[in-house]
Amino acid sequence: AQSVTQLDSHVSVSEGTPVLLRCNYSSSYSPSLFWYVQHPNKGLQLLLKYTSAATLVKGINGFEAEFKKSETSFHLTKPSAHMSDAAEYFCVVSGYSSASKIIFGSGTRLSIRP
Amino acid sequence: DSGVTQTPKHLITATGQRVTLRCSPRSGDLSVYWYQQSLDQGLQFLIHYYNGEERAKGNILERFSAQQFPDLHSELNLSSLELGDSALYFCASSLRDRGNTIYFGEGSWLTVV
Numbered sequence: 001a002q003s004v005t006q007l008d009s010h011v012s013v014s015e016g017t018p019v020l021l022r023c024n025y026s027s028s029y030s031p032s033l034f035w036y037v038q039h040p041n042k043g044l045q046l047l048l049k050y051t052s053a054a055t056l057v058k059g060i061n062g063f064e065a066e067f068k069k070s071e072t073s074f075h076l077t078k079p080s081a082h083m084s085d086a087a088e089y090f091c092v093v094s095g096y097s098s099a100s101k102i103i104f105g106s107g108t109r110l111s112i113r114p
Numbered sequence: 115d116s117g118v119t120q121t122p123k124h125l126i127t128a129t130g131q132r133v134t135l136r137c138s139p140r141s142g143d144l145s146v147y148w149y150q151q152s153l154d155q156g157l158q159f160l161i162h163y164y165n166g167e168e169r170a171k172g173n174i175l176e177r178f179s180a181q182q183f184p185d186l187h188s189e190l191n192l193s194s195l196e197l198g199d200s201a202l203y204f205c206a207s208s209l210r211d212r213g214n215t216i217y218f219g220e221g222s223w224l225t226v227v
Contacts, residue, residue, distance in 0.1 A: 042220065043116065043204060043218040043220040046116075046215060094212070094216075101162075102147070107156065
């Protein structure tokens with residue numbers, strides 16, 4: 001069985017400061033992990049994905065995430081927040097087994113303070 | 115632009131009516147997924163089709179149905195609409211039926227009045 005937990009429903013940071021959005025997963029198999037971003041009234045855009053290659057994954061817009069198997073985590077980070085980063089972020093887990101489904105986290109709303 | 119096309123972008127209809135939402139997946143993708151996003155329930159998985167066959171069902175109401183056609187486009191049919199069906203409906207596609215990156219369309223806004 002697979003599951004994903006986004007530990008914070010809302011994160012607020014000041015512009016120019018680091019961003020950390022936390023995600024923990026559970027999977028019986030080697031998972032594929034993704035982060036998506038959704039700006040208001042828009043579709044979900046792929047930020048980055050992990051598929052068992054390098055554990056540190058770089059994505060678009062300066063975001064990156066590190067796969068830590070021992071901690072079953074896939075936290076999303078960015079060194080310096082920009083106002084345009086304000087959006088909803090979803091952590092997603094998928095697998096390769098026949099019983100696997102694509103599981104979405106509940107989302108984290110990121111707010112940026114000027 | 116993800117390459118996934120959804121129509122219509124916006125739709126307003128009355129309770130009790132029926133609507134059809136259409137989705138064209140990215141070129142070459144065989145899987146199509148439908149999701150419903152509302153303020154109170156968040157992002158809900160509805161159904162997954164792969165190469166014309168239903169692969170997985172989520173929280174899809176009996177009043178809703180979907181199909182994937184031989185040209186791989188998909189339609190989501192919503193009938194006997196209720197106020198609570200007002201939501202953003204997303205289609206997504208992926209290359210195969212498991213383990214792949216899924217790409218989302220911009221969504222179809224449905225308002226039931």
